[in-house]
Amino acid sequence: MGEPLLAIENLRTYFHTSAGVARAVDGLSLAIAPGETVGLVGESGCGKSVTALSILRLVAPPGRIEAGSHIRFEGQDLLALDDRAMRAIRGNRIAMIFQEPMTALNPVFTVGDQVAEVARIHAGASRAEAWKRAVAMLDRVGIPGADERARDYPHQLSGGMRQRVMIAMALVMQPALLIADEPTTALDVTIQAQILELLAELQQQSGMSVLLITHDFGVVAETASRVVVMYGGEAVEEAPVDELFARAHHPYTRGLLAAMPRLGAPRDRLRTIPGAVPAPTAWPTGCRFRDRCASAWEQCEREHPAIANVGADHASRCHLAAAPGRRAPEDAPPRVEVG
């Protein structure tokens, strides 16, 4: 991999609350190459969305990005920029789309107006010119009759159309990196597929990179080339998508894959991972997954596992990497065919 577009090193975003320090993201490292789509996968509360907000430096107090974290983007250290320089990057070089297209649009302005606003902010475009760009962009994201629809208010559009508007807002400045935080979670399955297809298509045309945040391995399988699995505020496994589906190493990843319904598989009950994500104010000592892990032994309690290579381009944060014989029989690799 050449020079990455985005390189996150040892990102730590803590929330200093009265109930203690919540270490939502705790030592995450991650790199995205130009043109690449990386899936960031994990359960609710594992720190995925905070990671996204951290990249854009939008973490609201009491949250804070701790000293010693590094986010390099296009050769700049984002954490060292002043507010004005950071605003020039948001929506311009890095854009973000959100989970809820219902609430991510301002109800009192037309959608065309909202897309045009981005062009006005970053390109200093005149009202008329920004409107033209907005209509063109709405057309590109597949909104039929874009010049008419641009005059609609968000409540006049369906969820799928609203998500297309969000995408248009994000892409109007042709950013180098798009962060998509659960972009299809709130949508019907058929609309989901359309939106993912659209994202892939737009990515191919523009050559941008995408950081796709999701809890849905199905979405990852369809779109991402590389996957980072997050648990307890850190990356626990990282691999190209085919490799991960074929040879998942970390017990957590295996649990997630086993919990996924699949076509053609015998209709057993879906497997679940016992327990819940521990509170970020009190991560367990040693391995953060050990309480829920079938293979855990005393080393896992004592020692926080480092991320280790378990194959070409495949890394896992698990003591099993050095002691493969200790894997419990319940932790068998799921049989997955990548579609």
Place this chain on the structure above:
Amino acid sequence: MLTERARAAGRAWARLAPGARLALGVIAVFVLGAVLAPWLTRYQPWQQLDVVRLKSLPPSWAHPFGTDRFSRDVFTRILYGAQLSLSIATLAVLVSSTVGLLYGAMAGYTGGWIDAVMMRFIDAMLSVPRVLMLIAVLALWSPVPVPALVLLIGLTGWFDVARIVRGQAMALRDREFVVAARALGANPARIVWRHVLPNVLSPVIVAGALAVGNVIVLEAGLSFLGIGVHEPMASWGTMFQDAANQFVSTWWAVIFPGIAIVATVLAFNTLGDALRDLLDARQLPGQPAADLPEPAHG
């Protein structure tokens, strides 16, 4: 575009409660009366027609609301009083709404210690009754010019508005479309202007309509105490004060300004309530109302 506006106005009218339509009618009558006053009457409001022969006359064809003890035509004074009372009230409310809107939006959106300080100031101001505050100033400043009166009433009336707006702005700050605007690179001023203010406008409009009623009463009260609008200018409050102690002999000089005050205040309160019902349903930002049509496209 224009026809669309007209149609939207028509729909809003249809959704308005019958009481509110009546209220709008009453307000329209008073506004028209105020604006057309020079054409509706031959007299001037301060004009003493004939202090001997035409004083304290009961209602008649020539003087539909009678004349007062200085032989001034009560009907004329009500019309010109409407000019003064209504414009003082609306302008004062405009002042207080604007100040409250900006102050509240700034406090709520900024948050943190700035918000804390700004809100403690409001708490302090609200702990002094508004009427006392006004009496204290006006007692030392007499006769007060009308523009100054408007400013004084306006600048003592924005604390509640600021509180309402601040609460809404705080809730909006964490709303996804505000976060999205920040993620797209909008600066704080733009976010407050485009994403916060328009979405807190509806409670301010409702509060404003109710406040107009309040200010009409307040102005009448101050004038009644002799520290608001001064003679010979006619406001409904000064007319009331002027005639109150001759109530038994010249009841018409008291009753008609009284009716004017009660009717407008009632109308503005009714209108405010109706606007609340109308705006609450659909203007809670981002929550489409139940009666909106299903999305048609996609």
